[in-house]
Amino acid sequence: MAAPVTVEGTQPAQLEREKVNILVVDDLQEKHVVFRSILDELGQNIVSARSGQEALRYILEMEFAVILLDVNMPDIDGLETASLIRQYKKSSQTPIVFITAYVDERQAKRGYALGAVDYIPSPVVPEVLRSKVRVFVELFRMNRQLQQQAAAREALARSEAAREAAEDAIHRSDFLAEASQQMSRSLSIEDTIQAMFDVAVPMLADRAILALVTDGAITRIESHPWVAEDAPETMPEGMRAALSRVLDKKSFEIWTDGGNAAAICPLLAGGRVRGALVLFGPRATMDSSRVALAKEVVSRASIAMENARLYTAVQEADRRKNEFLAMLAHELRNPLAPIRNAVHIMQGDNVTQPTMNWARDVIGRQADHMARLIDDLLDVSRIVQGKVVVKPEKLSLASLVERSVEASSPRLAAREQTLRVELPEEHLMLNGDAVRLAQVLSNLVNNASKFSGPNTAITVAASYANGEVRISVRDEGAGIDPAFLPHIFDLFAQADQSLDRAQGGLGIGLTLVKHLVELHGGRVAAHSEGVGRGTEIVVTLPAQVAGGAEVPDASPRARKPASGKAPSRILVVDDLAASAETLMTLLEMEGFEVKIANEGMAALKIAEDFRPDVVLLDIGLPGMNGFEVAHRLRTLPESRDALMIALTGYGEAESRMRSAQAGFDFHMVKPADVNLLLSMLADPQQARRGSKTAKVA
Known part of the structure; x- marks a missing residue:
């Protein structure tokens, strides 16, 4: 059967591949360079006009999906240009977006009266401009397809009706x-x-x-x-x-x-x-x-209905994105306030040791909180891109629950909450990733604690039936509005969007739970009888009753320092002076001899004279990046056998793979676990041997 064609004989798939024209009108060349660099990612045809007259000439020759128009231009200003554009039939409905550094109410009314669809403040935010232009490009394509499909159907209608009556065919079309x-x-x-x-x-x-x-x-x-x-x-x-x-x-x-x-x-x-x-x-x-x-x-x-639905969905997604970005800024700034206050207190005169200890604990807690927020964001990003891979192993339900509860105990104790654990008599075994499943249960217990008041009870209960274990986390807390319950696992969804939110959070924890459970072949559901009546989250996973003794806990634990002489020479390479200096101070307090370098060439020169036993190397360095430095260090006889650890903020799979290829023994994401790092530094040669079978996350 022949493929469908439009009236002009163009294949629908071919229409989708054709580039759409976008007109940028501005009298400044540097702005054209900026707009082109922002919009090049869309893969469309960017047409630049330096004046209103030049823009009108292009409009007579070409059809545009959207026109980005500067308000202030020397010959014909943006509003006059828009008025002339609207006089041409071909461009009478073309969306016009004004770009301006300032717009008053009168100017805005006139612009919208001329058919402007939006005002974007200058300088533009690349993501906002790109997102809005992408919407108009897609709508233009949809409209072209609709028009061409309509034209094809009209032609068919005419041919069918011509056999009966020519006048009826014209009326129908x-x-x-x-x-x-x-x-x-x-x-x-x-x-x-x-x-x-x-x-x-x-x-x-x-x-x-x-x-x-x-x-x-x-x-x-x-x-x-x-x-x-x-x-x-x-x-x-x-x-x-x-x-x-x-x-x-x-x-x-x-x-x-x-x-x-x-x-x-x-x-x-x-x-x-x-x-x-x-x-x-x-x-x-x-x-x-x-x-x-x-x-x-x-x-x-x-x-037409689908176009309207998609446009509404895009607008809603944009609204939720803006709300999330505002909430992210709020949640990341919150820990900075107590950190800054604690540092100021520590800098005071005659600060007592108890006060110093208190300030240190405040900084530690808030830094841990920020690290958890960033880890959750990275996890969500990897899951959305399909880059999270679980590593299944045999583990017992009892040890999994014990580890998860242990991680949440300090939070519960601080809020004077009671935790009840109810496990079945059978010894149940799961085939799953111990770290990820512990993350799931800890997340649920922490959520229950966060949204429950002091002196309340939280229950973790498990039951087994038909080859599945049902793990429920039940609280006596705030509960969930029935209208919001179907959206509780949606990304960035939060029931409370008010400015005085007491509990904070980014609305991504339960999304992580859902995806991680589904990666294990399980499912998750939420139940609540309403606001103020508590919540129950139920996780169902494949399981089986163990036939023999309990399988040893295979979850990763921090290795204890090996006995023996500690290394005396450590080279720290980091372009962030504060990071390098604090790490040097920490290591010197542990008895190590430390040298620091802030860029790659300096690190190579120091290594030749210093002959380090260990190199702690950042990846994002100026000039020569960390991968190149590591490769060069492996070629030097003075550092060839050193324990080399990537200590970096880049934690994605591609960076880890490149670390291994460059010669790193381990890849650790900032902020690193200090105890684990020290245990590796205690015996670098043993750590290198261990790196053949394991990598540090």
């Missing part, structure tokens, strides 16, 4: 063209629904009902004109059954009742049912010509 234009005029869902009704009534039917579907269930019913019989509970049983069949089978159906009939047309998008449009009229008018016309209109209505 004109109606479809007008219908397409009317329904695609706005990207608002409400406006698109109203346009759909205006097209359908009275041309196609006396009355129309629109049923919208979410996840297979009808969530909204609208009708025009509205009558009580259109409500789902009062709809005739036969019509309700026909509507259910159409939604289930995704196929058109005509329902009749005496002298009346209803054409029930599914609204499809990408093979998914988004709803159905029901057209009522006298049975005699539902002939083949009317039905065919109704199907065409509904096909175009489906595209």
